[in-house]
Amino acid sequence: MWEEMITRAEYAALCVDIYHDENYMNPRDFGFTLIHSKEFPSGLYVETYQKISTGELVVVARGTEITNWKDDAADFNLGCNKVPGQYVDFKNYVNYIRDTNPNAVVSITGHSLAGAYVQLYDADMALYPDPKHGQITGETFGAPAMSAVVWNNWGLGLENKGFNLDNYRNFNSYLSVENVVRTGDPVPAAFWPCFELGRTVIVPQEGYTGLTAHSSIRYYYTSRSY
Numbered sequence: 001m002w003e004e005m006i007t008r009a010e011y012a013a014l015c016v017d018i019y020h021d022e023n024y025m026n027p028r029d030f031g032f033t034l035i036h037s038k039e040f041p042s043g044l045y046v047e048t049y050q051k052i053s054t055g056e057l058v059v060v061a062r063g064t065e066i067t068n069w070k071d072d073a074a075d076f077n078l079g080c081n082k083v084p085g086q087y088v089d090f091k092n093y094v095n096y097i098r099d100t101n102p103n104a105v106v107s108i109t110g111h112s113l114a115g116a117y118v119q120l121y122d123a124d125m126a127l128y129p130d131p132k133h134g135q136i137t138g139e140t141f142g143a144p145a146m147s148a149v150v151w152n153n154w155g156l157g158l159e160n161k162g163f164n165l166d167n168y169r170n171f172n173s174y175l176s177v178e179n180v181v182r183t184g185d186p187v188p189a190a191f192w193p194c195f196e197l198g199r200t201v202i203v204p205q206e207g208y209t210g211l212t213a214h215s216s217i218r219y220y221y222t223s224r225s226y
Contacts, residue, residue: 005051005054005056005105006051006056006058006107008139008178008180010030010031010032010051011058011109011139011141012141012180013027013030014027014032014049014058014060014109015060015063015109015110015111015114015141017060018045018047018060018061018062019062019063027049028052031051031052031053032049032050032051032052032058033049033050033052034047034048034049035048035049035050035057036048036097038093040086040089040093042070042074042084042085042086042088042089043068043069043070043071043073043074043086044061044062044086044089044090044093045061045062046059046060046061046062046090046093047059047060048060048097054105055104055105056104056105056106056107057097057101057104057105057106057107058106058107058108058109059093059094059097059106059107059108059109060108060109060110060114061090061108061110061113061114061117061118062110062114063110063111063112063113063114063115063142064112064113070086071086071113074086074087074113075113078113078116078144078146078149078191079190079191081148081149081152081153082149082152082153083120083149083153086113086117087116087117087120087121090114090117090120090121091117091120091121091124094106094108094121094136095132095133098132098133098136099132106136107136107137107138107139108121108136108137108138108139109138109139109140109141110140110141110143111140111141111142111143112141112142112143112144112187113143113144114140114143115140115141115142115143115144115179116140116143116144116146116149118138118139118140118143118177119138119140119143119146119150119175119177119179119196119197119198120146120149120150120197121138122135122136122138122175122176122177122197122198123146123150123154123171123175123197124154126171126174126175127154127157127158127161128154128157135175135176136176137176137177138176138177138178138198139177139178139180140177140178140179140180140196140198141179141180142180142181142182142185142187142188143179143181143187143188143196144187144188144190144191145188145191145192145194145195145196145197146191146194146196146197147168147194147195147196147197148191148194149194150197151165151168158171169195171197172195172197172198172199175197175198175199176198177196177197177198177199178198178199178200178201179196179197179198179199179200179201180201180203181196181200181201181202181203182202182203182204183202183203183204
């Protein structure tokens with residue numbers, strides 16, 4: 001399940017690139033080209049990249065920007081175990097990319113808040129698949145743990161598939177998301193004792209001194225300690 005043509009470092013690079021900050025990188029420098037972008041009224045910002053050598057597509061969402069009150073509202077909703085409206089836009093956008101590129105391999109990735117949407121999408125597609133949209137590979141970095149959000153909103157779907165609170169963690173074996181988490185990262189820790197959906201990979205925090213979300217994703221990219 002975890003074999004992939006796009007590497008973890010490439011996913012991390014795309015998650016850095018989407019912030020368009022002072023460390024903005026030309027995606028062509030690491031083998032990708034930007035083919036589509038969209039900003040929604042909900043505050044969600046997404047981009048779709050294509051890997052030049054293989055034609056694979058990656059949908060990337062931008063994580064929390066503290067100055068964007070709509071992101072702050074989405075974070076608050078997640079903290080209350082609610083599914084934010086931004087997620088609906090993310091889901092519809094991913095499905096749009098899949099529908100308009102039916103022969104392409106599509107995967108999804110995101111950092112921080114965006115990583116929450118990656119987890120939710122995979123769980124959503126596992127619980128409520130349709131003829132066109134099933135699960136796809138997802139990679140997250142420093143994402144909040146979404147187990148309680150999924151259980152509180154889609155618990156009936158879990159129970160219909162034979163899962164309950166006693167065996168809920170077994171649901172992870174059905175998911176296609178990999179979550180890269182830095183030890184000491186406050187975002188995943190804030191949702192304790194909940195857990196990330198999918199497989200979790202712990203990255204040592206050696207030498208990390210940044211305080212912002214942007215420095216956090218740059219650490220995931222530059223450390224390469226995985």
